[in-house]
Amino acid sequence: MTAAADREGGAGWPALFILLVLAGLAFAVALAAAIGDYSISLSTVVLAVTNGLGLTGAEILPIEQSIVWDLRLSRALVAALAGAGLAICGAILQALLRNALAEPFVLGVSAGASTGAVCVIVLGIGAGGLSLSVGAFIGAFAAFALVALLSNGATSGPNHTILAGVVASQLFNALTSYIVTTSGNAQQARDVMFWLLGSFGGVRWPDFQLLIVVVLLGLAICLWMAQSLDAFTFGDEDAAALGVPVARIRLILFAVTAMMTATIVSMVGTIGFVGLVVPHAVRHVVGPLHLRLLPACAAVGALFMVLADIASRVLVAQQTIPIGVVTALVGVPFFALILYRSRPQT
């Protein structure tokens, strides 16, 4: 089936593609629950999951039940949701800012989150009552508020908004470095760096419960506005001429992406590349219309992140590589291939 034909033929091919990716995702999650220092067979994983859901009462070793259900499954599912959320945010921002380089951290959210995190780790703000996640979340939203303020509520046009994001990133990165160098010790600096590079270690079911609400709600709002997003193809004024309330849509969607990104960053750190690369790759497969692009991005982002998490745990024995390192190392060659294949043919 050619690209032109499937666009004519409606939603058949994108729907099939999403189903295939979701099937792959289910397998990858099972794999993620099986692989580790304590290796567990896939059939045991399936039983442990159905036990956990209360569907079966199969007898398996309690330790295996616990490893699968309490540790690895929640971790894999959080990874999937984080990948889905970051990919959706990337697709939204690339459309709104009409910039192929836009990604979830373009609005300064990650820089703000890191400042919030070091305030908690290094300065001890909140005196133990404030977790690192809460600090990161507050920092992320502070950065978003600054960007919104600098770009007049995101009404000043894409370039202005991107510049505001760059300014906010620089400011918060400087604050982070200042705090770490003046107040932190070596161990704290190392903690901060590890957190910044992203990690799924330590995520549990409560994280999953919060994240699934945020990501599904975000996806629903974005899908609701999918047609308006398409109308931005030829710019803001064109969208306005097509009847889209441009300023309102921009602000709502920026807020939704900031919310999703801040939640993800506060849980697992800043994981780059997924939000940049996945939307580009998926556009090649399902085309640019957002009603198809967004669910496909969510599915592919989830699959990519679960696979990256598996890779981060198995690449080096006895050691977990920061997830942000893996997404970049795995993502760059893949992205290079896309860039190479889509180069202008002249």
Next chain:
Amino acid sequence: MSQDMTVIAENLVWGVRRRVIVDNVSLTVRQGETLGLIGPNGSGKSSLLRLLAGLKRPQSGRVEINGRDIAGIPRRILAQQLAFVQQNAATDTNVSVRDVVRLGRTPHRSALSGWSGADEAAVAKALERVDMADRRGQPWQTLSGGERQRVHIARALAQSPRVMFLDEPTNHLDIHHQIEILRMVRDLDLTSIVALHDMNLAAMFCDRIVVLRAGAIVACGTPREVLTAPLLRDVFRVDAAVAAVAGTDRPHIRFQPG
């Protein structure tokens, strides 16, 4: 006649900071008419066009379409009646011709409504009208300038508008495509308002012409009434010989090298 789509502007004023760009403009565009806006660079053509289309809000004055002040009409409802064709609107997105024309249906669809038969019919008819029906699957990026402009017009037509605004639609096109685009616009059964640079094209295709200078209207009427040698010297600072063309109301302008 409830089908009348008259556009009436009353005392429109708009500017940036203290600079007045549109200065107390009042005009009436009749149902089915093709009105040309001409004027030197910076005379406020584009700004006036955007005020009339409701894309900018006037600082004072009002625009009425079919007897209603457009300031009180929601964007989406307005876009069901007015279409706007920008000059050289571009995109990096890899969209097909059909994807672009489909965008024209945006104001007629709600968030969850599917793609209806009426939407499909409007898109097919619009593509047919600009003679691009057999190119519907072609990527936008591979189109020539003239083809892109035709697709933009098809997208505007898919909006099923009653009034169409075009901002210098012939910019960067060769003379064949300039004439082709304007003939298409003239023959549409719509009220259309076109900002133009080329005075001979305006003379050939517009029913009436409005001449702007420094944001204010200096002349308004049929091509023959408006395009006179004294006006061209006065407003555009060129010497020109204006010749009547036998059997028409449309003069021909020949510029003198001076």
